[in-house]
Amino acid sequence: MKKAFVPLTIVVAAMFAYAPVLIARADYEATMGLVQKIFYFHVPSWFVMFTAVFICGGASALYLAKGDPRFDRVAASAGEIAVVFGLMGLVTGPLWGRKAWGVWWQWDARLTMALLVELIFVGYLIVRKYGGPGSEKLGAAMAIFGTANVPFVYVSVNIWRTIHPKTTVVPTLAATMAIPFWYSVLAFMLLFTLLMTLRLGLERQRAALDELYLAEDDDV
Amino acid sequence: MYNRIVLALAGVLALAARIAAFQPPAGQNEFVPASSLPPGDQLPAAPLLIAAYAFVWIAVLVYVWSVWRRLKRVEDDMHALQQRMTGGRKESRR
Numbered sequence: 001m002k003k004a005f006v007p008l009t010i011v012v013a014a015m016f017a018y019a020p021v022l023i024a025r026a027d028y029e030a031t032m033g034l035v036q037k038i039f040y041f042h043v044p045s046w047f048v049m050f051t052a053v054f055i056c057g058g059a060s061a062l063y064l065a066k067g068d069p070r071f072d073r074v075a076a077s078a079g080e081i082a083v084v085f086g087l088m089g090l091v092t093g094p095l096w097g098r099k100a101w102g103v104w105w106q107w108d109a110r111l112t113m114a115l116l117v118e119l120i121f122v123g124y125l126i127v128r129k130y131g132g133p134g135s136e137k138l139g140a141a142m143a144i145f146g147t148a149n150v151p152f153v154y155v156s157v158n159i160w161r162t163i164h165p166k167t168t169v170v171p172t173l174a175a176t177m178a179i180p181f182w183y184s185v186l187a188f189m190l191l192f193t194l195l196m197t198l199r200l201g202l203e204r205q206r207a208a209l210d211e212l213y214l215a216e217d218d219d220v
Numbered sequence: 221m222y223n224r225i226v227l228a229l230a231g232v233l234a235l236a237a238r239i240a241a242f243q244p245p246a247g248q249n250e251f252v253p254a255s256s257l258p259p260g261d262q263l264p265a266a267p268l269l270i271a272a273y274a275f276v277w278i279a280v281l282v283y284v285w286s287v288w289r290r291l292k293r294v295e296d297d298m299h300a301l302q303q304r305m306t307g308g309r310k311e312s313r314r
Contacts, residue, residue: 020273033265034265034266034269035268035269036271037266037271038268038269038273041273041276042272045276048257081283084279084280084283085281088275088276088279091272091275091279092272092275092276094267094273094288095269095272095275096268096272098263098268099263099265099268125288143229189278195280195283195287198284198287198288198291199287202287202290202291202294205291205294205295205298208298209294209297209298209301211306212301213301214300215305216301216304216305
């Protein structure tokens, strides 16, 4: 992965540099107009958030089952990235909603559940940082419960009445909107891969430092 | 007794007349698209769009900077520890 890191960084930077051009060329949505273009960054940020949450939850389950610290390192990295991208979704959504719905926020099922998942993972990071010895296992359990919420967030718009658009929007996009949308999704996913590599590198270095401290103690 | 009943009925009728006289204003039964609002009442979309995109960029940059800073701190600690350990071994050999 080390060899691929620099080329991947260049590809991601180029994709993000070209994304505004592609998005500007996309057709305007009939009722919302210009502000609808937030969609091209808002939805991919949730794609990444949910991917990161699933990785965090899966790695946490494996860590609890097998006790291998490598799974814990993957979970910690993915959990942190999930919070960053969840924050992006929670900020860009109200900016879009203010114009489209006339309100910044509505306590409906989709928005409230999305906020709840974000708060669970903020809690996960706090537990890991300040929980003391054994907090990795407590955090892993929290991550599994947080991950279990994600399918409910996704289907909430189809089950309950909310002001948020339904999940049918993406599959029914016109080609002029679908191309920039899936381009953005790919760019965000590559960015996630890049950030995950970077963050995992930090976890590995921390593990190496801990081993050095233990070796020093043995020497003494 | 009869007078009281008449008085009560008159009171009820007066109240009913007042309620009947009070009618809510006719509701607007047509949807008014936001685009037909006067320009002063319309919310500009461009600042919201720019704010959303800027936030995403800033969040990514701040996060990368935070990971880089933590990585540098860990590497500095490792370097210092390695130097201390090699220094300690030299001392013990003497």
